[in-house]
Amino acid sequence: MASTGSFPTGVDGSALLNIANRRQHVIPILAFRPRKHVEVGGISDCNSAGFSRDLTLNLCSRLSQCCGRNGRRRRWTTQLVEATGEAAEGGESGDESDSLQATIDKSMSQVLAMQKDLLQQISERKKLVSSIKNSIIDQEGSKQRYLESDVPISIVDAAASKDAELGKDLPGNGTSFAARPQQHLEATTSGDVQSEKVPSMPLKFSMTPNLEPSSSNGSYNMESKNTTEVRISDTKTSMEEDSNKKLKDTTVKTAILSDRPSCAEDEKHEDVKESSSVDANAELDDPSNEDVKPPPLAGVNVMNIILVAAECAPWSKTGGLGDVAGALPKALARRGHRVMVVAPRYSNYPEAQDSGVRKRYKVDGQDMEVNYFQAYIDGVDFVFIDSPIFQHIEKNIYGGNRVVPWYVPCGGVCYGDGNLVFIANDWHTALLPVYLKAYYQDNGLMKYTRSVLVIHNIAHQGRGPLDDFSYVDLPPHYLDLFKLYDPVGGDHFNIFAAGLKTADRVVTVSHGYAWELKTSEGGWGLHEIINENDWKLRGIVNGIDTEDWSPELDVHLQSDGYVNYSLDTLQSGKPQCKAALQKELGLPVRADVPLIGFIGRLDQQKGVDLIAEAVPWMMGQDVQLVMLGTGRPDLEQMLRQFEGQYNDKVRGWVGFSVKTAHRITAGADILLMPSRFEPCGLNQLYAMRYGTIPVVHAVGGLRDTVQPFNPFEESGLGWTFARADGNELMHALGNCLLTYHQYKESWEGLQKRGMLQDLSWDSAAQNYEEVLVAAKYQW
Numbered sequence: 001m002a003s004t005g006s007f008p009t010g011v012d013g014s015a016l017l018n019i020a021n022r023r024q025h026v027i028p029i030l031a032f033r034p035r036k037h038v039e040v041g042g043i044s045d046c047n048s049a050g051f052s053r054d055l056t057l058n059l060c061s062r063l064s065q066c067c068g069r070n071g072r073r074r075r076w077t078t079q080l081v082e083a084t085g086e087a088a089e090g091g092e093s094g095d096e097s098d099s100l101q102a103t104i105d106k107s108m109s110q111v112l113a114m115q116k117d118l119l120q121q122i123s124e125r126k127k128l129v130s131s132i133k134n135s136i137i138d139q140e141g142s143k144q145r146y147l148e149s150d151v152p153i154s155i156v157d158a159a160a161s162k163d164a165e166l167g168k169d170l171p172g173n174g175t176s177f178a179a180r181p182q183q184h185l186e187a188t189t190s191g192d193v194q195s196e197k198v199p200s201m202p203l204k205f206s207m208t209p210n211l212e213p214s215s216s217n218g219s220y221n222m223e224s225k226n227t228t229e230v231r232i233s234d235t236k237t238s239m240e241e242d243s244n245k246k247l248k249d250t251t252v253k254t255a256i257l258s259d260r261p262s263c264a265e266d267e268k269h270e271d272v273k274e275s276s277s278v279d280a281n282a283e284l285d286d287p288s289n290e291d292v293k294p295p296p297l298a299g300v301n302v303m304n305i306i307l308v309a310a311e312c313a314p315w316s317k318t319g320g321l322g323d324v325a326g327a328l329p330k331a332l333a334r335r336g337h338r339v340m341v342v343a344p345r346y347s348n349y350p351e352a353q354d355s356g357v358r359k360r361y362k363v364d365g366q367d368m369e370v371n372y373f374q375a376y377i378d379g380v381d382f383v384f385i386d387s388p389i390f391q392h393i394e395k396n397i398y399g400g401n402r403v404v405p406w407y408v409p410c411g412g413v414c415y416g417d418g419n420l421v422f423i424a425n426d427w428h429t430a431l432l433p434v435y436l437k438a439y440y441q442d443n444g445l446m447k448y449t450r451s452v453l454v455i456h457n458i459a460h461q462g463r464g465p466l467d468d469f470s471y472v473d474l475p476p477h478y479l480d481l482f483k484l485y486d487p488v489g490g491d492h493f494n495i496f497a498a499g500l501k502t503a504d505r506v507v508t509v510s511h512g513y514a515w516e517l518k519t520s521e522g523g524w525g526l527h528e529i530i531n532e533n534d535w536k537l538r539g540i541v542n543g544i545d546t547e548d549w550s551p552e553l554d555v556h557l558q559s560d561g562y563v564n565y566s567l568d569t570l571q572s573g574k575p576q577c578k579a580a581l582q583k584e585l586g587l588p589v590r591a592d593v594p595l596i597g598f599i600g601r602l603d604q605q606k607g608v609d610l611i612a613e614a615v616p617w618m619m620g621q622d623v624q625l626v627m628l629g630t631g632r633p634d635l636e637q638m639l640r641q642f643e644g645q646y647n648d649k650v651r652g653w654v655g656f657s658v659k660t661a662h663r664i665t666a667g668a669d670i671l672l673m674p675s676r677f678e679p680c681g682l683n684q685l686y687a688m689r690y691g692t693i694p695v696v697h698a699v700g701g702l703r704d705t706v707q708p709f710n711p712f713e714e715s716g717l718g719w720t721f722a723r724a725d726g727n728e729l730m731h732a733l734g735n736c737l738l739t740y741h742q743y744k745e746s747w748e749g750l751q752k753r754g755m756l757q758d759l760s761w762d763s764a765a766q767n768y769e770e771v772l773v774a775a776k777y778q779w
């Protein structure tokens with residue numbers, strides 16, 4: 001029933017065709033491992049936190065419409081001041097002065113009258129808000145019943161599809177957030193787009209009534225294509241959530257599809273806001289204005305963002321990608337964006353509730369049931385795809401030989417498609433931009449949806465023989481996107497290549513790495529493609545989750561002798577953590593011995609072999625060395641061997657332990673990161689936040705983030721070395737140890753500078769936002 005034209009068929013044609021027929025409801029995102037295929041799927045309409053016009057913006061808009069006024073008033077006030085000045089210069093006596101005074105008086109009374117008028121309008125507005133609240137309170141019982149009941153809110157329905165269709169032809173109109181009345185959903189669930197009755201999902205919606213000013217009388221309408229009753233109920237949910245989330249949370253709310261002002265209107269509101277200082281003051285002066293929230297930080301750029309990743313901390317994490325997928329979305333939500341994360345459900349996550357949605361897809365010729373779990377945390381909808389194939393592999397996410405469907409039925413409504421950007425991460429989800437194009441945009445669907453592909457590590461590309469093209473089920477002419485010549489393997493199939501070519505924008509995780517990617521050494525065979533697409537590439541240094549990685553709050557430092565500490569308590573807290581670490585690891589508990597840490601994957605990238613080269617020299621020093629890692633068996637064995645050989649000085653912890661990683665970061669004095677390449681690196685950022693001094697190979701993001709110590713100027717954050725070479729590592733570490741032993745003040749300065757940095761995601765999120773906006777307006 002492909003009403004959108006012909007969709008490609010292929011090996012898994014039935015599954016993909018099925019998806020395609022759902023039009024904008026599902027984006028299949030295929031993620032491959034080498035010779036193992038993971039299909040990552042599109043996107044759910046989930047719920048909760050959308051954004052909407054915020055009250056302040058509405059208010060500004062209203063004021064502007066009532067008087068036309070902010071600009072005009074500003075000019076007028078200026079004239080007034082000029083007139084007063086003239087009066088002062090011209091002397092005080094005579095008719096001229098009297099008439100001037102009369103003009104001033106008249107003007108002032110006009111200003112006061114206007115101000116009064118404005119205050120009255122504000123008060124009307126507040127009355128309206130309070131009446132909404134009352135009606136919400138009245139519905140407390142029924143809402144509670146609703147939340148407790150199984151009353152379904154379908155994720156996918158035909159009405160939604162139609163709404164989305166309506167909205168999607170307006171670029172950037174941002175109107176695709178639909179708060180669909182529950183009754184309406186039930187009535188239309190079995191519409192023409194969705195052939196099957198879609199299982200239901202009791203979802204909490206967070207919505208705000210659209211309080212747009214009516215054009216003439218200054219009152220506010222609850223006008224809607226949907227029913228007012230439902231919207232009020234939805235509003236209540238929003239307010240409940242808002243109050244629960246308090247200040248920490250984002251102010252995002254869902255707007256109503258048909259009501260949300262267009263981008264142009266947004267801009268107008270923003271302009272008004274800028275120029276409405278008088279109005280703003282009037283609001284501030286009014287003590288009962290606490291209901292009025294500030295506008296979202298993203299202002300007119302507020303978007304719907306769906307980030308898709310193969311791992312997402314804290315639920316799944318094998319490395320930095322998990323950290324980024326867990327933290328960046330929250331930072332984007334704090335800016336007012338409506339954000340969803342889609343990741344596999346590798347095990348049972350207590351926070352995530354079963355949505356009740358059951359879908360069946362054909363995977364590699366077999367029927368497979370897929371469920372969806374959902375959690376709404378810190379302003380972000382986390383959607384976990386549950387399939388038997390994902391279960392029990394959390395310790396080996398990237399291993400195995402498999403073909404996995406990763407689809408999410410997408411309502412296509414709450415997240416819409418007119419103001420929607422996907423953020424795909426690494427090659428695992430690099431098929432998203434390709435499918436967005438092939439299945440949707442080539443068929444006139446989701447024309448205004450954009451995709452951004454983030455490169456966390458170009459070394460892994462989803463390579464395979466050309467025959468693998470049959471698995472992705474795309475039209476034959478798409479083969480060229482995937483085909484890459486390799487001097488070693490010849491022509492081969494490369495998923496990252498196709499994603500890079502197709503994505504609207506490409507981000508990588510530091511400026512240094514953005515540069516390195518364009519070199520033949522750093523691009524791992526993709527440098528030419530990256531150079532050709534340089535215009536859409538941008539480096540943005542990762543931030544860190546400053547709650548998770550905070551020495552003051554760290555939950556892993558609250559037992560076993562560890563303590564939380566801050567810059568103020570660094571000199572007592574950190575030594576205590578060091579002693580606790582030494583004790584926990586069975587090392588001599590000594591305050592004066594420098595404790596050197598390493599945390600990371602045991603592979604070629606992380607330069608573990610360089611540490612191995614330096615170990616004999618290190619063991620000649622008075623140091624302790626703690627290494628935590630997992631990866632290549634030979635390197636794991638090496639860790640064990642060092643521990644056995646230098647038992648009074650070395651601990652080699654083979655395994656993946658987040659708690660131990662936190663404790664090493666807190667207890668160590670020095671963190672080694674001799675990575676051969678490092679797109680960004682997070683451990684050095686964590687280390688600096690904990691007053692632990694990094695010694696790093698100056699490459700990629702390490703060079704960007706660790707400015708070398710300059711003893712003459714007492715500046716810098718750590719030690720760097722220029723070449724991935726054991727001797728260079730020893731030289732840098734030697735200088736570091738010298739400073740540790742002999743220049744305590746310099747050491748403390750290094751610690752302090754590191755801890756005082758703003759390493760949060762907030763500024764990085766702002767940079768991402770620029771990229772998303774650039775993608776949105778790109779044609």
Ligand SMILES: Nc1ncnc2c1ncn2[C@@H]1O[C@H](COP(=O)(O)OP(=O)(O)O[C@H]2O[C@H](CO)[C@@H](O)[C@H](O)[C@H]2O)[C@@H](O)[C@H]1O
Nearest residue numbers: 319320321456600629655656657658661678679680681682
């Ligand atoms: N054995 C273990 N036990 C517990 N925790 C462990 C661990 N081994 C590693 N970790 C943790 O995993 C994360 C590793 O992140 P990195 O950014 O250093 O590297 P990774 O190469 O995985 O990420 C890639 O993506 C990220 C994100 O963009 C880039 O910063 C990076 O340069 C790029 O290679 C850190 O949170 C670290 O603490």
